[in-house]
Structures are given as structure tokens and as C-alpha cells.
Amino acid sequence: MSEIIKTEALTYAYPTENGLSAPVLKGVDLQIRRGEFVAVLGHNGSGKSTLAGHFNAIRLPTGGVCYVDMMDTRDESNTYEVRKTVSMVFQNPDNQLVATVVEEDVAFALENMGVPPAEIRKRVDDALKSVGMYEYRTQAPHRLSGGQKQRIAIAGVIAMMPRCVVLDEPTAMLDPQGRREVMEVVRELNHKYGITVILITHHMDEAVQAQRVVVMHRGNVLLDGAPREIFTQVDTLRDARLTVPQTIEILHELNVKDGANLKIDALSVTECADILEQYLQ
């Protein structure tokens, strides 16, 4: 079986004082294959973070099933293995670092897993080097910038050597510099280590870097495909209250206002410039 995560008619409603809330997820069918780099896009309240919580058994389906590596997440005896297979990085870098020293924090998950001390040392050093934070290993986390803290959190995940990493808006609280640093590390997770990456985001320029984009809207999958196929559907995306990458937006505007009839699938600035150059000539 090539899917690492598979949901079937997944529904979820938050528990409230008077029973359940209105469903946040309304029958999601989704398959994530091994080694993929998937971006999950969606407006606030589209259910994208709730969906991410299911991949790691933080949330359990109120209806339907979620399989992680063929394990049913509803079965409590699977929870530990599910979390070993799929790790998670959260939005707020401050609220996911446990230890007072950087290297101790990276070691935290390994200590919980009962890995022998010598191997922990090695894996921690390797993980810190791969996110470029090795020189900071004896520092206190509160002295680091947001981007650096988030890289520490990712190093903690790399050290666990999971098969899949879910990142829930990891750049939402960072400045542009921090966002660049973190995205670079995220791409490496997938390219260099072959880890399946699921990136929850609402930044188009981040989603563009993925192999596959899933657009969530009102608790369901609206679009699912390669970035080029998705972002050219400008009107559908706008209905889902999402913007499109600026490169596509400018070409689309030219088509609508000037009847330019251009190809609008430019994902990078260079591609966009080439198309514009041809048009102007």
C-alpha cells in the first residue's frame, strides 16, 4: 500500500457544552502517498488545521475513518505508533519547546522513545546540523528568534526520524526572514530525507513549492492536484476566499481586462517575466 495517510468520509465536530458543534469536516476523502510534499491550503475556518490534527491522533474522527500507515487512529493501542510515524510541528514556536537548553529540547522525543544515550547524542547533533542550528546547541530557547525556534522544533522532529511530518502553519508567526529559513528546511525534509511532508498554510508562495496542493473549503476538499492545475483556477480559488500567487494574478488580470489570452500557469517570477516579455513583443 503506497498511501501513508488515508481518510474515508472523515467528519469531525468539536465537543461543546450542548453536545457537538456544527461539523468542521464534512466527509473528507483524502490519500497522501509516501514521499509526497503536499500543501493544504484554506481560508481560516476551512477545517485545514482540524484535518491535520487527525493525522497525528490529536483529534479522533466523529465519523468515518483515518488510517495512518494502515493503522486506524481510533484504536487507542495504535496511538503511540501513529505518533511515531507522523510527527507534528505547530504554529507557535514558544509553546512547543519543552527544555531550557536547545539540545535537550531536540533530545526530548528521543528520550521519551527510550533511545540509548549515545545514539540520542548522535541523532541530536545530526538534526541540529541539518537545520543549521548546531552552534546554538547550548543556548536557552528564549534567546533565539522565532525562525530559529521553529527550526529547533523541526530539528526535534528530524531526530525522531518519522516517515511523515505535518507542519501546521509553521511560518504564521514569523517575519519574512524566518519564513524563508523555515521553508528551506521544510523543502529539505522532503528532498533530502525523503520524508512525506504535509504543509498546512495560507501563504500561496509556500504552497507553490509543493508537488501537490489540496484546497480545503467549508470542511471539504475543494481542489486537489499539481500547483499548476490548481492556481490557474483563479475564479474557483477566489470563491473559496483565497488569493492566487501574484505571478498568476497579473497574467489573469491582463487576460480579463485586455483580452490578452495569455497562458496563466506561471508559478515563478521568471516564468511570469518570460510570458510578459513575449506578450509585449
Added chain:
Amino acid sequence: MLKDITIGQFFPGTSAVHRLDPRVKIVLTVAMIITLFLAAGPISYVIIIGFLAAIIGISGISPKLIVRGLKPVLFIIIFTAVLNLFYTPGDYIWQWGFLHISKEGIKIAFFMVLRLMLLIIATSMLTYTTSPIQLTDGLERLLGPLKKVHAPVHELSMMMSIALRFIPTLIEETEKIISAQKARGADFESGNIVQRAKAMVPILVPLFVSAFRRADELATAMECRLYRGDVGRTRMKQLKIERVDVCAMVISAVVLGSVITLGRFGL
């Protein structure tokens, strides 16, 4: 800045005293306290003072800091001295009304003050040279055997270290909230005590709300990182007894042992 407060007054360094295993330091500090109460005569005190001076010398911590550490307890020291001085019966050398000073009183007061000061210096040497995280770590391992009787040793030390981790974060947040409330015209500086205490409410409420939210998120993050309490856990850093530790233990045993022996002869 609030942020620069050092908790437990730790002064980082690389001296032999700093490098000692925290467990060894804790045990030796306790031994030192016991010895201080068993010491009886001037020779014993001279030995202890010499021993402490040597430790301070090796640690490279400035004697000024040590003296400053005594300030907060100055009142207690003086109070004890005065009580002992005026209320010890014996061979009176001075009398005025109900007040009197005896030879024994002078002696007891002097040694009491000395004992208290040495006690404080010895314990502050522990916190001056050991980082809070090492202290918690050392305590967890020293108290490890208590786990057998289901004492929540691991949980307590986990709570301690999370608290240490979040103190700077929460201090930073408090500063932000104070600025935000000041920008909205809050006044924290004027008025009597009651008014000032009331002015703290708009700081404390948001701080608590955010602390609870943080706690919730941290708990989820810890679960995601496979935390199950003290089940099947290993540690990256193993505390190992090195040569320095053995040396420290042997020297201390000799010094403290001889003080206790001298104490039995009243020297």
C-alpha cells in the same frame, strides 16, 4: 529589564567546582550543614572557614558576591546575636536593669553568628555554581529511589524544568501587556497600595489567560513528541562520577570527618 533576572543566582563558569556532578554537590552541601551543627570549638571553625575559602577560591566567584549574598539575612543574624548576647545566663560582666551580658553569652553569640554565616555561604555556593537545570536533574536522580514508593519524583522535576523554561517567556509577555495597558492609559505608578493592587488586575487577567493557553498547547506538543510520563524514558546526558567528583568527595570526607571528630572533644 525584567528579563535579565537570574533565577537562583547562578554564575556560569568552568571551574572545578562548576564541573562537579550536581548530585555530589548537593550531598556535600547537606554534609556541610550537618557538620556545621556538630562543630564545637575554635579549631573546628578555623578548618571549616579555610575549607570554604578554598572552595570559593577554586570557583573563581568574587568574595564581594558572597558578602552580598549575606545581606538579605543580615536581620536574622543580628537578631540571633542580640538574643544570645543578652539572654544567656552565666558569669555576668555587665548588667543594666533586666539586660545583662555574660561571658558565655558573648561566646555563644559569636559562634552562632559564625555558624549562620557559614551555613548561608555554603548553600549559596551550591546555587552560585550549579545551573537550575542541573540542580533539578541532580535532585531527580538523588531522589530516584523514592520512585519505588510511588513518589512523583520525575513529575516534580519535569514541572520544575518547564517552569524554568517558561519564566523568561512569561516575563517577556508581562512586559508586553504592561506596555499595551499603558498605551491604553493605565496608571500603575500613582495612588495608594489598594489602588495600585487594583491596577494590576488588567495585567494579571490576560497573563493568566495566555498562560493557560500556552499550557494547553505545550501539553499537546509534548504528547506529539511521545511523552508518556516516566515510562521507558532514557536521558541523553548521563551524569557520571568523574575524577574531580571523587577528589571532592575524598577531601570533603577528610575535612568534615575531622571537624566532627574534633567536635566530640569540644575543640
